[in-house]
Amino acid sequence: MKDIVFITQLLSQPRCIKRIESFIDEGYNCKVYGFVSGLYEVNLRNANFKIDEARSLDKKLSRFKKIIEYIKLILYVKKQINSKSIVYAFGFEIGMFVSLIFRRNYIYEEADVSASRFQNRFLKKFFLRLDKKIIKKSTITIFTSEGFQDYIFPDGNPYSSKTIFIHNKLHESFNDLNRKKYNNKFSSNSIIFGFAGLIRYPNTILRFARVVGESFPEHEFHFWGDAETDISNYCDWLKYKNIFFHGPFKNPENLEEIYNQIDLNIACYDPTSENVKIAEPNKFYESIFFGKPIIVSRGTFLEKRVKKLEVGYAINACDNNAIKIFVSGLNKDSIQNKIKNCLDRPSDELVTNKKNDIGMINELLFERTLQ
Numbered sequence: 001m002k003d004i005v006f007i008t009q010l011l012s013q014p015r016c017i018k019r020i021e022s023f024i025d026e027g028y029n030c031k032v033y034g035f036v037s038g039l040y041e042v043n044l045r046n047a048n049f050k051i052d053e054a055r056s057l058d059k060k061l062s063r064f065k066k067i068i069e070y071i072k073l074i075l076y077v078k079k080q081i082n083s084k085s086i087v088y089a090f091g092f093e094i095g096m097f098v099s100l101i102f103r104r105n106y107i108y109e110e111a112d113v114s115a116s117r118f119q120n121r122f123l124k125k126f127f128l129r130l131d132k133k134i135i136k137k138s139t140i141t142i143f144t145s146e147g148f149q150d151y152i153f154p155d156g157n158p159y160s161s162k163t164i165f166i167h168n169k170l171h172e173s174f175n176d177l178n179r180k181k182y183n184n185k186f187s188s189n190s191i192i193f194g195f196a197g198l199i200r201y202p203n204t205i206l207r208f209a210r211v212v213g214e215s216f217p218e219h220e221f222h223f224w225g226d227a228e229t230d231i232s233n234y235c236d237w238l239k240y241k242n243i244f245f246h247g248p249f250k251n252p253e254n255l256e257e258i259y260n261q262i263d264l265n266i267a268c269y270d271p272t273s274e275n276v277k278i279a280e281p282n283k284f285y286e287s288i289f290f291g292k293p294i295i296v297s298r299g300t301f302l303e304k305r306v307k308k309l310e311v312g313y314a315i316n317a318c319d320n321n322a323i324k325i326f327v328s329g330l331n332k333d334s335i336q337n338k339i340k341n342c343l344d345r346p347s348d349e350l351v352t353n354k355k356n357d358i359g360m361i362n363e364l365l366f367e368r369t370l371q
Helices: 014-025 063-080 092-101 121-137 146-152 172-176 205-215 231-239 255-259 274-278 282-290 301-309 320-329 332-344 354-370
Strands: 004-008 030-036 053-056 086-090 106-110 140-143 163-165 192-196 220-224 243-245 264-267 294-297 312-315
Touching: 004 014, 004 063, 004 092, 014 030, 014 086, 014 354, 030 063, 053 063, 063 092, 086 092, 092 106, 092 121, 106 121, 121 146, 140 146, 140 354, 146 163, 146 274, 163 354, 192 205, 192 255, 205 220, 205 243, 205 264, 205 320, 255 282, 264 282, 282 294, 282 301, 282 332, 294 301, 301 312, 312 320
Parallel strands: 004 030, 004 086, 030 053, 086 106, 106 140, 140 163, 192 220, 192 264, 220 243, 264 294, 294 312
Antiparallel strands: none
């Protein structure tokens, strides 16, 4: 079995940890390289793999300086590993330089489309072209959302034969949980809204929390996670006695405890970002698994998924009045119906099947390396 060499921009990212552990559990000899930046670092404490090189990267660095650090690490990795190893590149920036420096024998996993961040259509077009080249040269490309493929290849993916979709599902340890215990009747007049993750998106998620703080003292809003900026920036919110910050948490260890404390899960990311419009975040699967209806932004790929399964609500979270109307209109019957729809979905749709995921990769690796 070939060696797999992982290179990631953020070693503590739960998705990356889960992917690395899946390969290790399937018997691959894995080497791990990447960066730490102070985010999600509690997740690394129980990781069951050795990190061969972890470099500090200040999240405040300019994009150019970060790219220099990525190149330095990739050049270092090339000197350390066997030329026949398969490199596993997480993210566009790492993928771009891996494709240039290693040229072949790499797996590319895309969980964000960097080109979508640019408003300038020429820059967008340029970075989309680069993305397509990374995919073309890869041994395998993995997307975490079908929306990414549709965005990059609106006329069809010419590399579909080597493309795999691995969604942001829950850690396989959740297969051992009995979900029937989550089937409680919603009967409270006080709704507990919750968000667990990187605290950001002032135009939507933070706006939603502020509206709850200002206009709905009978309800609560709880945050778990690291903040994209210093948490002191939100200290003025502490005047609202119904807004709570609980700090960092371990993923997946603390997820059940967190979801047991909320009624509705907030995932209305800012739709002015094109990447938000096409992503399918882990919150979608977590919400359904734990029976907590999800609130998402209108005009997104996620809205289509939520509406199809009737497991949550889509709102315009960029507008205070729209949020007020939505919260005022919530009722017990509607919430209970969404809870039932969540819990009716089978667990195997929501939890990672690593044998299946790694099996697809194994099959493609075998086919591609014979060519």
